[in-house]
Amino acid sequence: MDPSTAEASGAEVFSSSADRTVRGTGPTAHSQATSAADTQTPLAVALDSWGTSAHGMLVYSTFSGAEGPLSVAIAWGDGTTDTVTADAAEPLVSKHPYTEVGQYTITVTVTDPTTNTQAVNKVTVKTLGSDFTPHAPLRLLDTRNGTGQAMGKVPAYGSTSVKITGNGTIPDAVTAVVLNLTVTNTTGSGHIIAAGSGRPTPETSSINYGPGETVPNLVIMPVGSDGRVNLHNVGWESVDLIADVTGYFTAAASSGYASLPPTRFVDTREGRGTAKGQVAGQTAFGVQIAGVGGVPKGATAVSLNVTVTNPREAGHLTVYPSGQAAPTASNLNFTAGQTVANSVIVPVGPDGRIMVRNGAWQPTDVVIDVNGYYTPASQAAYVPSWWGPARMVDTRQTGSPLAARDYMHLLDAPNIEAHVLNATVTNTTGAGFLSVAPDPNSREQYENGTATRPTRPVASNLNWTAGKTAANLVQASPADNGMVAFWNQGWENVDLIIDYFGYYGTN
Template sequence: MRKRRLVITAAALAAGVGLIPGMAQAQPAAPDPHKATAPDDDPTAAEASGAEVFTSSEDRTVRTSAPGAKNRTAAAADSSALSVRLDSWGTSAHGMFLYSTFKGVEGPFNVTISWGDGITDTVTTTTERPLESEHSYAEVGDYTITVTATDPASNTQTTNKVAVRTKGSDFTPHTPLRLLDTRNGIGVTKGKVPANWYTSVKVTGQGSIPDNVTAVVLNLTVTNTTDSGHIIAAGSGKPMPDTSSVNYAAGETVPNLVVMPVGSDGRVNLDNIGFGSVDLIADVTGYFTPTPASGYKALTPTRFVDTREGKGAPKGQVAGQSSLGVQIAGVGGVPKGATAVSLNLTVTNPREAGHLTVHPSGQAAPTASNLNFTTGQTVANSVIVPIGPDGRIMVRNGSWQPTDVVIDVNGYYTPDSNAAYVPPLGIPTRQFDSRRDGKPLPARDYLHQKSRPGVEAYILNTTVTNTTGSGFLSVAPDPNTTEQYENGTATPPARPVASNLNWTAGKTVANLVQAHPAEGGTIAFWNQGWENIDLIIDQFGHYGTD
């Protein structure tokens, strides 16, 4: 087990969700998917902002005689001929910015930019200032940009190339597979993770996960806890963020879904921020690569299954040690070609402790779990799972006694969608914390969050804390626009039926939400309980269409 010592304040430990300093906010700060440098900034500013800059220096310039030149040898060898330096960085899921710096002659001269996808731009410029160009690729991936400048005065062509990669990555579902279990030594030396230490999960090379993976979907479970604390997940080699992924108390077994960038060594680190040791379990259900695969398509959260009412399944609890088949493809807006589904799974009225496992139809239930529960508990967890060949998923009740199951679908993955995963710039960030200004989210009320153009959905970890009663959180598109809120003409949106996380008095509960903004660009966070709560929102990336 790899370990490192963490220095954490007692106040942060007591809070259990990772406090950060900051100004109070009446509304959550808008996550900005376009924090990459604006087109009129230079590469130094781009690197300072955290963007990955791809560079080909001027000494890699290749000079040749222009077609039809009379003295081809002299022209090609002319040391005063043009040279060009190329700097490029992604501006969105599919967008690329190119900064071309020319030296050697004043010009004007003609420049041809081949973006590597069959698209070519031609412009006329000089060496007076760098040439700034933008392009949007139809598909995510690796490309080679070629810039050729033709100087008619010297009859030379100057060429340079730079290899680039889009910021966006596409999703590939993976049959649920256990990558880590500290209880029995899967993926790590057997033994609990001590307080304020970490363990590392190897992602690349496991199952069918390739080496060029950029991010991974993990169901993370903490168990055998002896005190309170929380788990922070982060790509290895990156600074530890001021966010949290799983919150726990003594004696609890708590799962949560994480969508997390993978470090350059193919690993994800899991930090135990608490007063006691814990066991950690990580099950993979999918991954992202800069290779065309499946994009994300969001849906307004829709209830597909409620065994209490007989919706989407026979009325009545799911028997212990049995499975419930759920039709996903071809139902409720999910097309038949969908490869995976994003849903919120809730168990309620369980007669005994146990767990639920969600997996594609046509396969045996894997040695993995998605949701753990105790007798009588109502608890939810997000799930991203492959869809079986017949369009169904299976929900297995691992308890020996029956339980009710509720499923709310919020999106799916399909090759027909161009909404690609874009990681947070730098590290995951805390976007909102109602504790900062001492203004909790009132009972039966909501707050709204602004979005940005080109965002299909945000990947958020929502945490509810300082609870004094029972309730649930609903996250749904808000049809009001930002302008309507600013000028006072907004009207309360319809109260959602679907839920994202459930809590009881005194509990701190977290759950991942893939939040879809309405057409006007707003998301609503509803406190469906009868008492005030504190709400924390951490952003782990987004799905971008631009």
């Protein structure tokens, strides 16, 4: 891949042209700037560089002013240097994995042994991957009371934006943000599209809603150059929107991600992880996260799927780090008798615990499945999709719904810690739930007919009832061969829509 091909694919290319070369006469000679007064074409090197993975970087060196073999030293800016012999007539392609995400200055030193001349050029680069920094839940937008914008609903087919940077402890250099979005006071049906400011509006959805519903969903969105995320109301009626932040990503070493097989930490129906019995209204209980069930001590945040079931009245659930008062932010909204799930990424308190508060006045059951965690020692960094959110699957268009009690295999992407997706189920004729789990089969096994049916998972990612469209963020961990299985755990066929946001990668 050359620089033009990299740009066409959407990669950010960092360049330093040949006229920025500094040269000298010999490896240890005093360097001087290239001058137009030189009587011959001076030895020079042009640099183009772009990220190849979360931590990986490629530098494309093009030489001029030489004919024979060259000695080239690439100092990657992290204390490591590669020395190779290159053909002056051919570009040199060099790759390097950084241990930590961040910004680095690559220095390329070229020596022509024939003329005893040396050329040096530098380019400053930034890794594709970003690390996560937890943030105490903070409300950034509430159109009902004027938080973050003038009070008033978002009009039909209108939009608003959320200012991310400068709020709380969120810095300017943010690449992506974790937001819990909630749509409420709806009088019609529609959906909400989230996108980084300054980017085209994608043909995806983040929340689907119907009249009279209050619906939350978690999103991980790129942040525009103005520090904002745009929210588009694709519906014929106005709606209120709420946005709560729980963390952000930057290209600076912080916390990486590590996935876990979906693990049930809490089920109040059977007394797992807490006392048996429904959580009383207006009360909270603590859950030990760090040091339990594969989550190490020192975890800064945890990725959960939280489900409310058997609620006796409408209300909301708030998940927050221990050691602080319950915030005004909500993670999950429900009505009486409803079973509803939502993804949650929440900081872990200093004692390794999180708190779960039932904001209703009546009791409800709570189920919590852990699917990953963030620690400074974890290496997987987040890489947003180059083109922004993109629709990957829509069974409505193929005419092949996901069959009852069956699964669909997707992705085939090895060396990925987890994929970040939004899963939507629609055209439902009964109740059910969606499970997303690693698939031990390879694509080759499916193609040659040797694949075996995976073990049916237990944890749920998305719950639905007849006639409802439901969506949820999924941080899907693949098997070693890269495959992920999406299970319809209901007794009727459903249509499945999957929108791709990005991935966590380690190399």
